[in-house]
């Protein structure tokens with residue numbers, strides 16, 4: 001499984017629709033300060049269901065919508081879609097290619113799409129349990145995160161090992177069953 005593309009439109013500094021295509025290898029994104037490199041990583045976090053505005057370096061959820069510049073009007077919504085190659089079926093879904101999209105409007109209205117069909121945040125979360133990719137996964141290592149892992153509480157570190165060991169989905173199911 002690998003990341004094939006990221007599409008952003010109206011997300012943070014990306015006013016125009018832009019598609020980043022990746023190949024099965026290493027890609028570096030370079031550019032001057034403030035040109036939007038970190039915004040690309042934020043877009044991936046966001047589409048994977050990040051709800052904590054601080055993690056997105058924003059002050060509110062609507063803050064991720066392009067807010068305009070001197071010569072460009074603000075946009076009404078933010079849209080991000082990522083496409084993953086799933087030909088090895090690491091994601092528990094029948095598709096060879098999986099596209100997750102998220103859209104939010106200034107009104108606060110928002111939606112998630114899985115291969116073009118509207119879905120719940122829960123579906124997105126469940127798809128990525130134990131893959132290391134979900135928003136709690138370790139596929140996006142942000143600034144200061146290594147430090148936090150090393151100096152974190154044992155329980156927090158345990159969560160990371162659970163994800164790597166692939167037992168998160170069983171733990172979640174157990175917790176849901178116990179609640180019923």
Ligand code: ATP
Pocket residue numbers: 011012013014031032033034035036037038039040063064065066067068
């Ligand atoms: P550095 O090299 O300093 O880490 P960077 O390339 O990672 O820089 P980012 O942090 O990704 O840069 O981008 C910051 C830019 O994104 C700022 O210019 C900021 O004004 C712009 N930006 C963030 N949110 C929005 C928004 N909602 N609308 C318009 N522009 C935004």
Ligand code: MG
Pocket residue numbers: 037038039
């Ligand atoms: Mg940066």
